[in-house]
Amino acid sequence: NNQWLLKKRPEGDIKADDFEYVQSEVPDLGEGEARVRTLYLSVDPTNRIWMTDMPQYMEPVQIGAVMRGVVIGVVEESKSPQLEVGDLIHGLWGWQEYAVVTPDQVGKVPKGVPVPLDAWMSVLGATGMTAYFGLRDIGKPKAGETIVISAAAGAVGSIAGQIAKIHGCRTVGIAGTDEKCAWLTDELGFDAAINYKTQDVDSALREACPNGIDIDFENVGGAIFDSVLSQINLHARIILCGLISSYNATKPVPGPYHFAQILMQRAKVEGFIITDYMSRFPEGIAEVGPWLASGKIKYRVDVVEGLEHTPEALNRLFTGANIGKQLVMVSEP
Ligand code: NDP
Numbered sequence: 001n002n003q004w005l006l007k008k009r010p011e012g013d014i015k016a017d018d019f020e021y022v023q024s025e026v027p028d029l030g031e032g033e034a035r036v037r038t039l040y041l042s043v044d045p046t047n048r049i050w051m052t053d054m055p056q057y058m059e060p061v062q063i064g065a066v067m068r069g070v071v072i073g074v075v076e077e078s079k080s081p082q083l084e085v086g087d088l089i090h091g092l093w094g095w096q097e098y099a100v101v102t103p104d105q106v107g108k109v110p111k112g113v114p115v116p117l118d119a120w121m122s123v124l125g126a127t128g129m130t131a132y133f134g135l136r137d138i139g140k141p142k143a144g145e146t147i148v149i150s151a152a153a154g155a156v157g158s159i160a161g162q163i164a165k166i167h168g169c170r171t172v173g174i175a176g177t178d179e180k181c182a183w184l185t186d187e188l189g190f191d192a193a194i195n196y197k198t199q200d201v202d203s204a205l206r207e208a209c210p211n212g213i214d215i216d217f218e219n220v221g222g223a224i225f226d227s228v229l230s231q232i233n234l235h236a237r238i239i240l241c242g243l244i245s246s247y248n249a250t251k252p253v254p255g256p257y258h259f260a261q262i263l264m265q266r267a268k269v270e271g272f273i274i275t276d277y278m279s280r281f282p283e284g285i286a287e288v289g290p291w292l293a294s295g296k297i298k299y300r301v302d303v304v305e306g307l308e309h310t311p312e313a314l315n316r317l318f319t320g321a322n323i324g325k326q327l328v329m330v331s332e333p
Helices: 046-050 126-139 155-166 178-187 201-208 222-229 260-264 274-293 307-319
Strands: 002-006 019-023 034-042 070-078 088-091 098-101 146-150 170-175 192-195 213-218 232-240 268-271 301-305 325-329
Touching: 002 307, 019 307, 034 088, 034 307, 046 307, 126 155, 126 213, 126 232, 126 274, 146 155, 146 222, 155 170, 155 213, 155 274, 170 178, 170 201, 178 192, 192 201, 201 222, 213 222, 222 232, 232 260, 301 307, 307 325
Parallel strands: 146 170, 146 213, 170 192, 213 232, 232 268, 301 325
Antiparallel strands: 002 019, 034 070, 034 098, 034 325, 070 088
16 A cells, blocks of 8 residues: 655755655454545645644644545445445545545545536635635625736635535636636636736736725735735625645745734724535535536536556646646546
């Protein structure tokens, strides 16, 4: 069984030797256990947080442990009445080809729903649900309002923008390449997209948001967040979903320069973590599923093949190489 273990806590950018690739025996099954073969592994910016021991919303991954990750796999052997051979299940067994699991550690992929497996790892999985619940519960979008979304061509941002369009918002995305910006406006229906690497974000935002900004779906933090804050409207809502620009920081990161705008505009900033919403996924899937089926929402996955390439796949999120949801295909479905 090939596995990636966390070897040390990263400093700055993630490096190959922060992990160790090892082979081990898959343990024999005890009563109530099942053996699962991993199909897709999701790499997520939050993996970088789990690698550290900073205060966080879950236990940090221990040094020497299998690296944690959201995975989907197929049951190949079972001594549990609740898990049948052939069942597709998802869980957090992480960066390994095979794992032994118990029913309480995993969820089942609904049977008979005609969507590809990768949809459960993207638009109908944690990142799609982050977009849906973050926007719904904190953003509270109203038709005619303007929303800005950072990391807009990524897994969360690309879905959040399309849902905002369904709600009738003027939707502006910020992303790191012209190709990503073109995808947002030409394929996904964003009203405007800003390349933060080649454009002046302050003036581009002013042009793209002539009526100011009512909602910020914040995935990035840092200078981009600051520009957005400087242009928020009265009673703006800020969905604080992620701060990827600071995850690799080696020094404390200062707060936004335009912090005072939160006071002046009586804005609401709310942190959001999708793990609080696990029990509500069926509700989110019931809403997003039909949008997907009718073509109102499109999704894209960016697949790296082979468990051995997982650290590189994770790093793509930090270099911006990915478009849409970054996955690793560990074995053929
Ligand atoms: P993405 O698919 O959006 O990938 C990350 C993207 O972030 C990259 O493609 C890159 O795009 C952009 N990026 C990376 N570094 C920087 C930087 N320094 N400045 C600006 N942009 C950068 O990942 P996800 O959709 O999975 O996650 C997006 C955000 O949402 C992250 O902050 C993540 O932590 C957060 N998140 C939060 C959840 C929650 O429950 N709160 C759940 C899931 C995700 P580009 O080319 O545009 O730079």
